[in-house]
């Protein structure tokens with residue numbers, strides 16, 4: 001009996017303790033739920049639990065919508081960024097990339113373009129670029145600079161740094177990188193061109209001025225010397241006028257202002273015309289001129305312009321062959337069909353030849369292998385660039401091969417008009 005009494009008391013105490021525990025637990029949960037409902041409703045009023053669950057569900061749905069919208073707009077931003085031609089790089093205050101587009105990787109030669117989270121020093125090899133970003137990041141200021149890089153290719157890049165505060169303690173630097181290579185190259189080209197033209201004009205002008213001055217001081221007794229000086233003046237002024245004509249020609253060709261009168265032309269007529277012009281010069285310089293262009297090959301082109309191109313090559317060939325001190329001196333101009341779509345005019349000489357490292361630069365304006373020699377033969381350094389432009393206007397190509405001391409071969413390749421020779425004067429629609 002006593003045992004049952006003790007058991008009863010123990011169980012009662014245990015029950016009481018459990019009751020108190022669950023009561024406080026329930027009270028605590030209620031307090032938490034009330035707190036949440038207070039936050040949600042933003043009012044002091046209590047919200048029934050059921051309603052609160054609905055509110056929470058609505059909140060979840062809202063959050064999900066907002067999250068998917070945010071993801072979508074981030075994705076849209078990424079698409080836009082990837083399609084911007086300028087490089088965009090966003091760096092956080094620790095110098096880590098937060099956003100970048102593919103143009104950045106292209107400009108800086110970065111192969112694996114997943115840069116987010118990487119430190120700048122790990123990805124940017126160019127010291128000037130690193131320095132620029134680092135400085136603007138530390139000072140948190142706007143900045144602008146121009147950087148030239150050589151890898152993966154020579155480029156000029158204009159970099160602008162814009163500091164932005166996104167939220168408190170979230171400072172980023174936006175770096176916009178613009179490729180200004182073509183502008184810079186054009187500037188350099190213009191500068192070089194002006195300096196070349198001035199130099200080319202200055203040389204004959206100085207010579208003309210010098211000889212004219214000497215003549216003015218002369219008593220004209222030595223007729224031979226006077227004649228020699230006048231010849232020099234005549235030669236130099238002719239060279240100046242050639243140079244100016246070449247320059248005007250080049251400018252017109254470049255601006256597309258040259259009028260091409262396209263018609264059916266037999267290549268042999270061009271070669272024949274050129275050979276009649278250069279024959280006297282070849283004879284006087286002791287250079288044998290061979291022509292092998294008997295077959296009729298028709299191209300669609302401008303007769304005068306094609307004559308100008310072939311004349312230029314043949315003139316060079318004769319002059320630079322005559323410069324050779326000994327050995328066979330001959331120039332051969334030939335034309336032939338090379339395949340069912342193309343034909344070629346070849347100007348081959350046994351002259352002084354061209355060093356292999358000069359071949360790739362030969363068609364540049366004012367490029368000469370040997371300046372003194374070019375001047376000696378009355379060259380302007382513009383002939384081959386004009387030839388190239390004329391050939392390209394005919395959808396053709398020009399090739400050169402040469403061996404120093406042995407001779408050179410220039411080949412103009414043109415599309416064939418038709419395998420059957422059309423009647424003279426037939427016009428082909430452009």
Ligand code: ADP
Pocket residue numbers: 316317318320321349351352353354362367368369370374375378379380381382383384385408
């Ligand atoms: P240039 O008026 O000086 O001849 P071009 O543009 O016609 O200018 O030629 C450029 C350079 O190419 C020349 O200065 C010369 O050095 C070289 N060259 C051209 N044709 C020949 C050739 N047939 N043989 C050797 N060198 C040549």
